[in-house]
Amino acid sequence: MKKLDQLNFENSFARLPETFHSRLRPTPLPAPYLVSFNADAAKLIDLDQGEAGRPDFAGHFIGNRLLPGSDPLAMLYAGHQFGHYVPQLGDGRAILLGEVKNRAGEGWEIQLKGAGTTPYSRSGDGRAVLRSSIREYLCSEAMHGLGIPTTRALCIVGSDQEVYRESIESAAVVTRMAPSHVRFGSFEVFYYREQKEPIAQLADYVIGRHFAHLAEAPDKYAQFLNEVVLRTARLMAQWQAVGFSHGVMNTDNMSILGLTFDYGPFGFMDSYDPAYVCNHSDHEGRYAYDQQPHIGLWNLACLAQALTPIIPVEEANAALETYESIFASHYLGLMRKKLGLETVQRDDVELISGLLDAMHASHVDYTRLFRSLGRFNSVPGETNAALRDQFIDRAAFDAWAVAYRSRLQAEQSEDAGRRQRMDAVNPKYILRNYLAQIAIRKAEQSRDFSEVDRLLELLRRPFDEQPEMESYAALPPDWAQHIEVSCSS
Numbered sequence: 001m002k003k004l005d006q007l008n009f010e011n012s013f014a015r016l017p018e019t020f021h022s023r024l025r026p027t028p029l030p031a032p033y034l035v036s037f038n039a040d041a042a043k044l045i046d047l048d049q050g051e052a053g054r055p056d057f058a059g060h061f062i063g064n065r066l067l068p069g070s071d072p073l074a075m076l077y078a079g080h081q082f083g084h085y086v087p088q089l090g091d092g093r094a095i096l097l098g099e100v101k102n103r104a105g106e107g108w109e110i111q112l113k114g115a116g117t118t119p120y121s122r123s124g125d126g127r128a129v130l131r132s133s134i135r136e137y138l139c140s141e142a143m144h145g146l147g148i149p150t151t152r153a154l155c156i157v158g159s160d161q162e163v164y165r166e167s168i169e170s171a172a173v174v175t176r177m178a179p180s181h182v183r184f185g186s187f188e189v190f191y192y193r194e195q196k197e198p199i200a201q202l203a204d205y206v207i208g209r210h211f212a213h214l215a216e217a218p219d220k221y222a223q224f225l226n227e228v229v230l231r232t233a234r235l236m237a238q239w240q241a242v243g244f245s246h247g248v249m250n251t252d253n254m255s256i257l258g259l260t261f262d263y264g265p266f267g268f269m270d271s272y273d274p275a276y277v278c279n280h281s282d283h284e285g286r287y288a289y290d291q292q293p294h295i296g297l298w299n300l301a302c303l304a305q306a307l308t309p310i311i312p313v314e315e316a317n318a319a320l321e322t323y324e325s326i327f328a329s330h331y332l333g334l335m336r337k338k339l340g341l342e343t344v345q346r347d348d349v350e351l352i353s354g355l356l357d358a359m360h361a362s363h364v365d366y367t368r369l370f371r372s373l374g375r376f377n378s379v380p381g382e383t384n385a386a387l388r389d390q391f392i393d394r395a396a397f398d399a400w401a402v403a404y405r406s407r408l409q410a411e412q413s414e415d416a417g418r419r420q421r422m423d424a425v426n427p428k429y430i431l432r433n434y435l436a437q438i439a440i441r442k443a444e445q446s447r448d449f450s451e452v453d454r455l456l457e458l459l460r461r462p463f464d465e466q467p468e469m470e471s472y473a474a475l476p477p478d479w480a481q482h483i484e485v486s487c488s489s
């Protein structure tokens with residue numbers, strides 16, 4: 001395990017030509033203090049977790065002291081925001097320190113989010129608030145615990161520096177880690193500038209580091225697009241299956257590696273509602289839960305367009321055409337697992353949509369329903385009261401239960417084994433907004449970060465029962481209906 005000053009920095013992105021980034025240092029913040037440290041993420045860069053106790057640790061991860069070997073920069077990109085092309089974005093408040101190569105040979109980029117203004121800050125202050133940093137930190141680790149591809153988070157460091165949003169908040173920096181922070185928008189910027197050369201350069205860079213098996217293929221760029229389509233379609237299926245809404249699916253927030261990327265006003269659904277919009281600034285519902293698969297494709301079309309200078313149009317279109325069937329089959333596969341089904345039957349789609357429709361009509365909690373469905377007793381005549389009582393329309397549940405029972409019987413499903421399989425895919429614990437809100441309130445009001453750490457620990461194992469944490473699986477309290485999350489961060 002390495003000490004802070006021994007991290008093995010490689011910094012490949014910094015070696016790309018200057019067109020791709022701006023080198024600069026983070027802007028210092030006063031009196032940094034460690035809010036939370038994630039030992040799991042530290043392992044990814046071989047960092048000795050004892051280093052979190054160093055007096056200068058917070059200073060390093062708020063950007064006041066540079067880690068030896070790092071080569072800090074802000075990345076350039078553009079993107080479609082809420083459907084409109086915005087020509088120059090770029091990291092307006094995130095600074096990439098570089099990439100650390102671990103013993104296993106994996107490279108992990110380390111980024112300080114909230115580390116000060118950059119040439120791409122526009123009118124922004126370059127800062128992130130403690131509230132949104134806690135949300136990003138917890139959610140990225142929660143997604144990882146759920147088995148969903150995501151950026152990771154190493155730590156949060158706070159400062160007393162005031163930051164002005166709707167109210168006065170305090171500044172924080174979250175250290176984000178990912179194999180790459182390249183986004184769809186990283187390509188778009190050069191397409192709209194009509195610069196072919198950097199598109200090819202960036203594609204070669206990404207292929208070389210992350211899709212090395214394609215490097216020698218004559219149609220490597222088209223195959224690369226194919227892979228991004230595949231990963232994005234699968235990611236969308238995973239979001240849908242777990243009831244996650246990203247909230248700001250702009251193309252600058254779409255990872256070229258198919259990771260869940262840039263956590264802002266995200267939300268996990270409580271009661272099942274396909275029209276769920278987690279972002280209170282999204283008045284049109286562009287990024288509603290049920291729009292996500294379609295937006296995933298829309299965003300991929302933006303990427304494909306940006307790659308047309310290096311990919312024949314027919315090949316780009318062919319890649320896009322694979323999306324819908326990949327998404328549909330992956331989603332269906334995930335939902336079959338959530339229902340504990342082991343075989344493939346023709347009316348599975350109706351069985352699944354029948355359940356979702358009944359849940360929607362009865363405002364049934366998505367996570368709790370699927371978790372309890374593992375306890376469905378398939379013996380004929382059994383009423384399954386604990387499940388049934390979750391529905392206002394009990395007759396609707398009864399009717400569905402008849403179909404489910406006969407479906408289970410048709411594949412000779414055995415209840416105990418099915419329950420185990422279902423518990424391994426239907427989480428008991430998710431990061432509901434109210435849970436994050438309690439942790440944020442404690443942190444803001446009394447600098448008590450124990451709840452952040454508790455949630456981090458809980459959400460590492462979302463499928464385990466954890467009996468002492470039972471209350472964290474409860475339905476949201478009434479006050480949670482009034483939590484509003486917006487783009488403000």
Ligand code: AMP
Pocket residue numbers: 089090091092093094117120121122123124125126127128248252253262264487489
């Ligand atoms: P986001 O909605 O967080 O993905 O941000 C969209 C763009 O705005 C990105 O390019 C960010 O870097 C930039 N941005 C967001 N907040 C700030 C801020 N407080 N200061 C500077 N840039 C920001």
Ligand code: MG
Pocket residue numbers: 252253262
């Ligand atoms: Mg962003």
